[in-house]
Amino acid sequence: MSVLPGRERVVVVGADAAGMSAAHQALRSARAVGKNIDIVVLEKTFDTSYSACGIPYLVAGLVDSTDDLVARTADKHRAMGVDLRLGSTATAVDLTSRRVTAESEDGHPSTVPFDKLVLATGAAPVIPDWATDQHGRLFGGIRPAKNLDDARFWLDLVALPADGGRARRAVVVGGGYIGVEMAEATLARGFDTTLITRHTVMSSLDAHMSERIVAAMRSAGVQVVTDHVVEAAHTVDGHVRSVTTDDGTDYAADVVVLGLGLRPASELGAGAGLALGEHGGYLPDDRQQVAEGVWAGGDCCEVFDRIRRRTVFAPLGTHANKQGRICGHNLVGEERTFAGILGTAITRFSAAGVHVEIARTGLSTTQAAEAGFDAVSLVTDGVTASGYMPERTPIATNVVADRSSRRLLGMQIVGGHQSGKRIDTAAAALWGEMSVDDLAAMDLSYAPPFATAWEAVQLASRRLADRF
Amino acid sequence: MSVLPGRERVVVVGADAAGMSAAHQALRSARAVGKNIDIVVLEKTFDTSYSACGIPYLVAGLVDSTDDLVARTADKHRAMGVDLRLGSTATAVDLTSRRVTAESEDGHPSTVPFDKLVLATGAAPVIPDWATDQHGRLFGGIRPAKNLDDARFWLDLVALPADGGRARRAVVVGGGYIGVEMAEATLARGFDTTLITRHTVMSSLDAHMSERIVAAMRSAGVQVVTDHVVEAAHTVDGHVRSVTTDDGTDYAADVVVLGLGLRPASELGAGAGLALGEHGGYLPDDRQQVAEGVWAGGDCCEVFDRIRRRTVFAPLGTHANKQGRICGHNLVGEERTFAGILGTAITRFSAAGVHVEIARTGLSTTQAAEAGFDAVSLVTDGVTASGYMPERTPIATNVVADRSSRRLLGMQIVGGHQSGKRIDTAAAALWGEMSVDDLAAMDLSYAPPFATAWEAVQLASRRLADRF
Numbered sequence A, B: 001m002s003v004l005p006g007r008e009r010v011v012v013v014g015a016d017a018a019g020m021s022a023a024h025q026a027l028r029s030a031r032a033v034g035k036n037i038d039i040v041v042l043e044k045t046f047d048t049s050y051s052a053c054g055i056p057y058l059v060a061g062l063v064d065s066t067d068d069l070v071a072r073t074a075d076k077h078r079a080m081g082v083d084l085r086l087g088s089t090a091t092a093v094d095l096t097s098r099r100v101t102a103e104s105e106d107g108h109p110s111t112v113p114f115d116k117l118v119l120a121t122g123a124a125p126v127i128p129d130w131a132t133d134q135h136g137r138l139f140g141g142i143r144p145a146k147n148l149d150d151a152r153f154w155l156d157l158v159a160l161p162a163d164g165g166r167a168r169r170a171v172v173v174g175g176g177y178i179g180v181e182m183a184e185a186t187l188a189r190g191f192d193t194t195l196i197t198r199h200t201v202m203s204s205l206d207a208h209m210s211e212r213i214v215a216a217m218r219s220a221g222v223q224v225v226t227d228h229v230v231e232a233a234h235t236v237d238g239h240v241r242s243v244t245t246d247d248g249t250d251y252a253a254d255v256v257v258l259g260l261g262l263r264p265a266s267e268l269g270a271g272a273g274l275a276l277g278e279h280g281g282y283l284p285d286d287r288q289q290v291a292e293g294v295w296a297g298g299d300c301c302e303v304f305d306r307i308r309r310r311t312v313f314a315p316l317g318t319h320a321n322k323q324g325r326i327c328g329h330n331l332v333g334e335e336r337t338f339a340g341i342l343g344t345a346i347t348r349f350s351a352a353g354v355h356v357e358i359a360r361t362g363l364s365t366t367q368a369a370e371a372g373f374d375a376v377s378l379v380t381d382g383v384t385a386s387g388y389m390p391e392r393t394p395i396a397t398n399v400v401a402d403r404s405s406r407r408l409l410g411m412q413i414v415g416g417h418q419s420g421k422r423i424d425t426a427a428a429a430l431w432g433e434m435s436v437d438d439l440a441a442m443d444l445s446y447a448p449p450f451a452t453a454w455e456a457v458q459l460a461s462r463r464l465a466d467r468f
Helices: A017-033 A052-060 A074-079 A148-159 A177-188 A207-219 A267-271 A317-331 A365-370 A420-431 A436-441 A456-465 B017-033 B052-060 B074-079 B148-159 B177-188 B207-219 B267-271 B317-331 B365-370 B420-431 B436-441 B456-465
Strands: A008-013 A037-043 A082-086 A088-094 A099-104 A109-113 A116-119 A123-125 A142-144 A169-173 A192-196 A223-225 A230-236 A239-245 A250-252 A255-258 A262-264 A289-291 A294-296 A303-305 A310-312 A345-351 A354-362 A375-383 A394-402 A408-415 B008-013 B037-043 B082-086 B088-094 B099-104 B109-113 B116-119 B123-125 B142-144 B169-173 B192-196 B223-225 B230-236 B239-245 B250-252 B255-258 B262-264 B289-291 B294-296 B303-305 B310-312 B345-351 B354-362 B375-383 B394-402 B408-415
Touching: A008 A017, A017 A037, A017 A082, A017 A116, A017 A317, A037 A088, A052 A148, A052 A177, A074 A082, A088 A267, A116 A317, A142 A148, A148 A177, A169 A177, A169 A250, A177 A192, A177 A207, A177 A255, A177 A345, A207 A223, A207 A345, A207 A354, A207 A394, A207 A408, A239 A255, A294 A317, A345 A420, A354 A420, A365 A375, A365 A394, A365 A408, A375 A456, A394 A420, A394 A436, A394 A456, A408 A420, A408 A436, A408 A456, A420 A436, A420 A456, A420 B420, A436 A456, B008 B017, B017 B037, B017 B082, B017 B116, B017 B317, B037 B088, B052 B148, B052 B177, B074 B082, B088 B267, B116 B317, B142 B148, B148 B177, B169 B177, B169 B250, B177 B192, B177 B207, B177 B255, B177 B345, B207 B223, B207 B345, B207 B354, B207 B394, B207 B408, B239 B255, B294 B317, B345 B420, B354 B420, B365 B375, B365 B394, B365 B408, B375 B456, B394 B420, B394 B436, B394 B456, B408 B420, B408 B436, B408 B456, B420 B436, B420 B456, B436 B456
Parallel strands: A008 A037, A008 A116, A037 A082, A116 A294, A142 A255, A169 A192, A169 A255, A192 A223, B008 B037, B008 B116, B037 B082, B116 B294, B142 B255, B169 B192, B169 B255, B192 B223
Antiparallel strands: A088 A099, A099 A109, A123 A262, A230 A239, A239 A250, A289 A294, A303 A310, A345 A354, A354 A408, A375 A394, A394 A408, B088 B099, B099 B109, B123 B262, B230 B239, B239 B250, B289 B294, B303 B310, B345 B354, B354 B408, B375 B394, B394 B408
C-alpha cells in the first residue's frame, strides 16, 4: 500500500553525490516507465551536491568560491522536481511503519512516511580525542576538510593575516589523500607546513613509491614526519598552539588539519536494525539494496573489491555517483547492478614549484600478499614523452602481478605532469582480469609528445613480465 | 649447416626500430640460452634507431638537433656487439643459397651469407607524380618528412630568411598524422600554412570529429582545404612556386610537405619470392616469421587487426619495437607471438595558441559498418578536470559499439591538454573485448585536477550505453 494512492513516495536521506544521483535517476526512470513517484530528500546541512574532493583546491586558492564546488544548487534540484528539505536531520528510521523521523535545525520534529527509502548519508571524518574539549567540541584552529562548512572555516582562516610577520604554521595530521592535498593548500597559502603521519605518506602505495612522494613534498618545503602519531594538542584560550607526537616532540601550530580518514555515517540504518560490515558501513547487495524497499549508496556503504573478492570501505565520489544512479534505477524496477571497485585513486602534490602526480589501482605488493596472492612487483623508471620532447616528465611505475597465474594485480604511479592518469590503462586491464603479459602486449597510443615508443606503463609491465 | 661452425649468423636488413630491437633481443636471448650468434645489420642510410615520429617536432624547433632523435648511435650498437654496416643497401636476397647481396654507397657489391634473416626495411613515403621531374627527382622545395635526411632538408629550409619581408608559404599535402604535425611545424616556423587533403583531416576519425580538428587548425590560422587533391606543381628553375588542385585552384608555395602516407618497403622480400598482402606488405605469422629462418618486423609488414580479424597496414614505431623484439626472441628459439593491433594512435596540433589533442583506437563508425558490425556511436562533450579547476579543458569523446553484442568497437578523442592519452583506457578495454557497459562501469581514477566524477571517457560510454 502506498503512502499516497497511485503515487509512490521515495525518501532519500542525504543530498550529495549518491542521494541526488538516486533522486534524479529515479525521476528519469519513473518518467520513462510511466510511474508516478514523489521524491523527498532530507539533508541535514544547507548544502547539496558539492564536491568534497574540491575543498583542498578551494582552500589553496585555485577555486574562486564555495559556490563553484556546488554541482547543482537546491533551487535547481527543486526545479527538477525534487522535494528537497534542507536543515532536516533524519534521526530515526522505522522499517516496519515505513517512516523516517527528522528534526529541523530549531529542533522541530517531523515524521516522513515512505514507500521506498534511499540511505545516502555519506561518511564522517575521524576526530581524535586530543582534538576536542571535554564537551567534544573541536579546539579552535583544528578542523577536518570534509564538508562545505569546513571549507568556509578554512577559507576564513587562510585569509587571516600572519602574526607579526611570522609565517603561520600548519600541521596536517594524516598522510592520506586529504593530508597530501591539504598540505599543498596550506603551503600554497604561505603556511610553514608540517605533515605528521602514523606510517608513511600514501600508505596504500608500496613503501618505495611512498618514499618518492615524501621526497617531493620535502623538496617543496613540507616537513614530513612519518611513523609518529599526534597524541595531544596544547591550547591557549581554547585555540591550538601546538601538537605533541608519541615521541614527545612538540610541533607549533596555528592551524591543524585533521586528515585521519573517514568512517561510514551509518548510524541511521544501524538504529533501524540494518546489518553493518566490519568497517561499519552498510552491506548492500549488488543492486545497492539493503532491505525490502531500502537502498543505500555512497560513502555510508562498504563496497565489493573485485580483486580481493570481499567488501572494503572506499569512500569516493565517483563510486557514490555510480551507486546513486543504480539505486535510482532499481527503486523504480529497472534492474541494474554495481560491479564493484578496484581501488583506483589519483591525487597530486603541486606547490612551491614541485608537481608530483600519485595514482594507484588494484592491490599494492603488501595488500596482494595479505590477500593470499604470490605477489611479484617491480618499479620501472620511465618518461611520459619521448626523451627529446620538452614536455617529458619522469614517471615511476610499480606493477604488481600474481606469480603463478601471471594476472595483473595492481599498479602505482608517481611522476610528473601527465603521468598519473595513465593508471586508468591498468584499471581497465584489471577490470578485464588481464595478465601482466596482456598489458605488455596491448596497443597503447604513442607519439613523441605523449609517450615513449614503449609506453611507460607498458614498459613497466614488460619488465616485470620478463622477470618471472 | 651454419655459415660458421658452432656459430649462427643472423643478418638484419634495416637499422631502425624493428631491426635493432630484433638484433639486441637476439643477442640478449642468445646469451641467456648459451647460443653463439653473430649479428650483421645492413643499413642503407647512415642513420640508426631514429625517431621518424619526432621529425615534425624537430622541424618545429622544439627539438635541438637531429642527434636528439637518435635513440642509439651506430657506435653504441657496435659496442653492444652488433656488426653494423652503414651505407649498405641490400639489393637481393636468395633464400636457397641463404645470401643477401648488398651494395655500398660507391656501388661496391658484396654478398653476406646468413643462417637467419630479419627483414626490417620499413616503409617509404608515397611520392605523387606531380612532385618529381621526368627523372623521378623531387622538385626543389618539395619533400616528405620520413627520414633524417628529410629532417636535415627541412631544418635547412626553415632556417632560410623570408623573401623580402613576405611570409613564406608552406603547402602541406595530406591530412593524416604527418600532415597535421607538419602543419604545426611550418606554422610554428612562421610560414603561411595551407593544408590540402583529399577527404578531410584525420579521416580515420568519424567526420564530426574531424570537423573539430579542422576548426581548431583554422582558428590557429591554417588554411585547410578538404576534398581536393593536388594535381600539379609549377616550378621555376626546378623549384616549386605553386601547386594546383583538381578544381584548378593555385596555391602559392615556397615549400611543399608531402604527407600522403607510406607504403611498405617490401621489394627485397618480394624479389626473393615472399608473399605480399593486399597492402603490399609482408605477411608474417604471429611469430613474425615469413619463411623458414626468415622473420620480418615493423613497417614493411602488414599487421593483424584484432577487431576486424584481418591484416591491415599500420606503420608505427610502437608496433615496430614490439615486433622486432619478437623476431629476436623467436630467431634464437624462444617462442613469442605478436597479438595484433587495435589501430590506436595519438597526435596533436599545437601552434599559434591553439592546442588540440587527437586520439583514436579500434574502429570508427564508418570502419565498423564497413567491417560488417551494426555500429552505434555517440559523441559526448565533457571536460578533463572538475569544472571548477583551472586546468580543465574540453574533451569530445566518440564511442563506437556493436548494437547486438554491445561490444566496444572503438573510440576517438578530440580535446585540449590532458585529453588524448585517455584513449588508452579504451584501448585496454578493446584489448579485453569488453562491452560499452564494462567501460561505463569500471573503476577509473577521479580527483578534481584529473577528471570529473563521471570520468569523460566513462561518461561518454554510459551515454552511448543508455541509448541502445
